[in-house]
Amino acid sequence: MSDVESRLVAVRLRRALRLATLLVAAGTLYGLTLPWWLSTAPEDAGGARLVWAFLLLTIVAAVTGVLLLRARLYGGTRWVLVATVVTAAVVAGTQLPYGVAGWFALVLLLDRGRIATAFLLAYSAARLVQTVVAGQDVTGMVVLTALVLGFQLPVVAAGTILERVADQAAAARRSREDLRTAEVVAEQVHESRLSRFAQLSSTTVPLLEDLASGAADLSDGRVRARYAVEAAKLRRLFAESDETADPLWHELTACVTLAERRGVALHFAVWGDRPTPPLPVRRAMTEVVLRVTSVAVSEARVTLLGGPEHVSAGVVTQVPSELVPTIADAVEGVPLAVTQVVEGTKVWVEVTWRVPD
Incomplete structure (x- = not known):
């Protein structure tokens, strides 16, 4: 009642x-x-x-x-x-x-x-x-x-x-509702933690095990790029739990700022009043950008723009020719339009999500 x-x-x-x-x-x-x-x-x-x-x-x-x-x-x-x-x-x-x-x-x-x-x-x-x-x-x-x-x-x-x-x-009744709400929130938090652990167990955990055992060859640029990508993912996971008015911008910022710590000159431009994509879409969009910025050499320009019905994230940078990232698997199963242009060491990638009809 x-x-x-x-x-x-x-x-x-x-x-x-x-x-x-x-x-x-x-x-x-x-x-x-x-x-x-x-x-x-x-x-x-x-x-x-x-x-x-x-x-x-x-x-x-x-x-x-x-x-x-x-x-x-x-x-x-x-x-x-x-x-x-x-x-x-x-x-x-x-x-x-x-x-x-x-x-x-x-x-x-x-x-x-x-x-x-x-x-x-x-x-x-x-x-x-x-x-x-x-x-x-x-x-x-x-x-x-x-x-x-x-x-x-x-x-x-x-x-x-x-x-x-x-x-x-x-x-x-209010007490019962508060208790049920607390139980639902606890279940959701638990499921979220399990989901995050499942993501880390398949990618990050093996890398950490290799690093702890000394098996990781950090002189290899590809290995360093994998570690940079996983570090950006960890920052993204932490950012996903934050309360913010623009989750995509917040999570994208958490991913790309690691490039600055490596000495990359990062330019981040944001325009437009954008919709907020669901979490799986945001993960795919940030995944595309962080794969590129993780191997950026000296300078990277990241953009986040959109309108009432769409939002796009893009990055332009230079990367070593042998480290040009593949992004097809990052957006697999997610309704995103991806454009990638590679000219020598210069890479331009843009990923767009449109609000479903």
């Missing part, structure tokens, strides 16, 4: 509790107050005040019932109704049986537990003061107050528990 669904369930349960409380309030008004008023039918000002209080509470009951059925009991309307209940209680004074105004206020304030409790206690204290001032039976009023509050306060507690249960259910 989502947070929204949990909240909707809580709202529906609270509305049901409110409707039940409204029935209790209407029952006390029409089942107790009205028969008592009709039987006594006072002619003095107190009777008139009771009539006004009865009419005000009747209006509150009708409006509240309609708003509850339409699920619109919120905002300023609720507080206007609360003010009407207070007005009815003040107008009637001790003529209104105790507890009637409290039930109506409880309907309106059920989702505001502390405010509802404060209202009930304040109303009870005010009625006790009125009873003392009017010289009526204080002991009976105290007993009646305890009995009525014994019914009303548990209703407040029920509304508070509904809110708390909904919040706890939402928090538990």
